[in-house]
Amino acid sequence: MGTTKDILSPFLVWKQFFRKPVTIKEPLKRQGADRYRGFHINDIQECIGCGTCESICENQAIDLVAVAGIDTKSGDSGLRPKVDYGRCCWCALCVDVCTTGSLKLTNVFTWVDTDPDQFRYIPGVDAKPWDNATKGYKKAASLELYPLERIPMQHLHPEERHDSFIEIIKGFSKEEALREADRCVACGICTATCPAHMGIPEYIKAIREDNVEEGLRIMYETNPLPEICGRICTHKCETVCSVGHRGDPLSIRWLKRYLADQVPASAYASVLKSDSIEKNNRKVAIIGAGPAGLSAAYYLGMMGYQITVFEKLSAAGGMMRFGIPEYRLPYDQIDKDINYILSLGVEIKYGVSVGKDITLEQLEKEYDAVFAATGLHDGRSTRIPGTNHSGVYQSIELLRKITLGEPIEVAEKIVVIGGGNVAMDITRSLARMQRQKYGKVQLIATSLETEDIMPADREEVVEAREEGAIIYPGWGPREIIVENDRIKGLKVVQCLSVFDEQKRFSPKFDESNENFFEADMVVESIGQGANLSYIPASYFEQLEKDHRGRVLVDTLTFQTKLPWLFMGGDIIEGPDVIHGIANGHKAAKGIDQYLNANREEKQ
């Protein structure tokens, strides 16, 4: 130390004098790097207001707020994220988690303003200078904070199922259910769309926590038929699931089934606390033991009412039992749900047809209120020439007979007319029966709609094909050709479009493009209608109706203009099971309200 070198050495850096200064002269103009995490932008049309960005933000810098001009609709809460730059730390976790990919950060990072309120803004709505910036932080394609792929559902392969009615879907194992439940981001978009507003993220959470009893409780708050819905619900929730925007939507329906499957019937009463209902002495009559009727019966039963259900057929379940084939919905599962409802003390009078065996007036007299949920059981006909032949059937009557175990005609060659789920149900049922009888399937299903707009669920069409049926979408039936009193087949013409510009049903055909499907038997499956003949004309007149003659009810209580008469289910809304369940629940609350108000008046 202290050498001459140590004194001179520092002077060797003299060339530093000539270096250019490195200071950034205009910091406000400095460009952020291409992935810089600067200010937010949001594609407001793409964003669905799911709020997942809000829930991941550790700083609570995001609030979902209503925005003028963006309405709440199915699959979109109508809210949009508002960021608070007094709290944000620009971590971009909100960007990584964004279910639609609409949210991004720009590389703009300087902003001078004297008004502090400006620093809380709704990206994409409140115009900002960086709105058009193209650079900035975007989530890398391979980074996902939650799995986008569904856990596949185990099911029977076509050759294992095509000649029997055993259930196709095997259901999740616990491990699979837990993994599928893990994918949920708990946004609740599905709840808003579900007609029954089921607590979906809540029961999915119960699955994750392996608390199936809690899950069952949550389900029964809004839906007393979970075994059934867990199998055949039209799952409108899944079509809007926010995870589905960039990946596969949650298998909400199968998760519901998993929960219901886990709890044995014997545990229901204690789990759901139906062993301690306080009964009252008011009586409610319910017409029809379908989803709406059973749902109303359950909720009214839980409130202590004495319920009598009048069911025309010999078993309860309505379309769920008599419309949906067993391979989709086994009877023992229907029984599990229904038996539990019966265990509340609900009485069902089977084989009693209101209007014939007992009149509506009688019900009005004997009961405090009546809920009619009679469903759509009259098959509609195409009314084309030949439909009055005895070899032409309505799908709905065949399905009913199959359930009842009554013999039906199964011809060697069959044509089914219709492209909805019921059409697929009869197609697949008959295909099974053809295979049992003839060892092969010769069945054609044809619909007006082309495949892309066929109303049936996609998997129904795919599975029907796997089971041997041939699907010819996009043809309009013209005539059932009958020769020597024997059906020869169905003449069809190409259907060019089904709906007009106003989205009204108005099919257009190319008459020159004909086709002929050979058949010995034709099944019509183009929809069902209601039969309200049990309502006497003097009553029917008093009900409010729309321009097409459909009965109108109060949308919250399902009360008709006759205060004691409530109506719901497929005759009012739908048609599907979950609307029926939702209607039944609302009607139960409506009836309770009505009867309580009545009692107070009397007192």
Add this chain to the structure above:
Amino acid sequence: MNKQGVFSLEGDRSKYPQPGADGKPEIDLSSHKYMKMWQGPNHPGITGNMSVELTVCADEVVEAKTHVGYLHRGFEKLMERRKYIQNFPLVCRIAVPEPDYNELNYATAIEKLTGIEVPEKGLWLRTLVAEMARLQGYLMWLGGMAGAVGFGTVGQWSNYLRDLILDRFEELTGARIYHIYILPGGVRNDLPEGFADRMEANLKEIEGFMKDINRVLFNNYVYKKRTVGIGYIDPAWIYPYGIVGPNARAAGSKNDVRKDSPYVKYPELDFGVNTATDSDIYTRSVLRYNELLTDVDLIRQILSKMPKEGDFIAKLPNMMNLTIPAGETYVRSECTRGEYGYYMVSDGSGYPRRVNVRGPSYTHAVALLEKMLVNANIADVAQIMVSLHTYPPEIER
């Protein structure tokens, strides 16, 4: 205590109070022999938001107390109320100048307890940011060290050089300081196009400057005069005081977590452990300077050995719902200041039960500093403190 005897006040202790039974002198302020002085919290010679309460007798320190609490943010407690994923924006703030070791340790702790595996490329990118963090950390320290003895110019150079590395951080991670780049299962993004070339240009520039810094600082009579023989750390203190990193290595220790319990891609890199024995401020600074040059080499190795293709992040379970089975783990890595550890306890819920951050600054800036400052000259307090390279935010988690 004063090894080479340069520091003059050591010799005759008779005019100073004798230690009492607890080994500390009885200080009677009313005797007017002593004066209390505060170094910090507002003082250019303090290493951040902390202060040292000095009791001096003339210009000799007789007692030193480190005071913290100026920067308490309660991160460890806050983390118990945040989902695992939500803690990433928090952990990076625990040691502000070196967020990456926090992210790395925290992510590794989660991975250890959940079994999430990081793909190869992700490990390489983690190694890269760990070394980039070390490089910029040493550059920042170099400026502080030079500044503490009055060489502001070196501080300006090294801060410019650090900015170059921050530019690379910015283009890789999207941020200059709080990178939030490491997530469980890997990292958030791949290298941008042309990154290696730009990095190489920066490394060359750094090497050029380092030659000058060597001339102007380490071969400088004044610097030597102010640092050689001052701030001695006795090797015997290493274990009792929990001394780690360069502070320990300059006292002969060979401890380096990168070697002792290798993690990420260190086993595939060729580097040695820098050690020295003189254990004074000068030795520690030269050792850090050498480590800095080792880093330059390591970054080159990493960029050339890293595979071009491959996943940088694993397929993750839903991070919003992540729960971790009850358990505990201790994860460590080597930061610029030595062993940096995360002790994490999970109770089976979606929130950590406890996260304890073991930062070297805690032991170095409190117990060790208090010991080293006794008998120091007031004028040397700043460089002794800086020579320990401590970060107050890391003390106050």
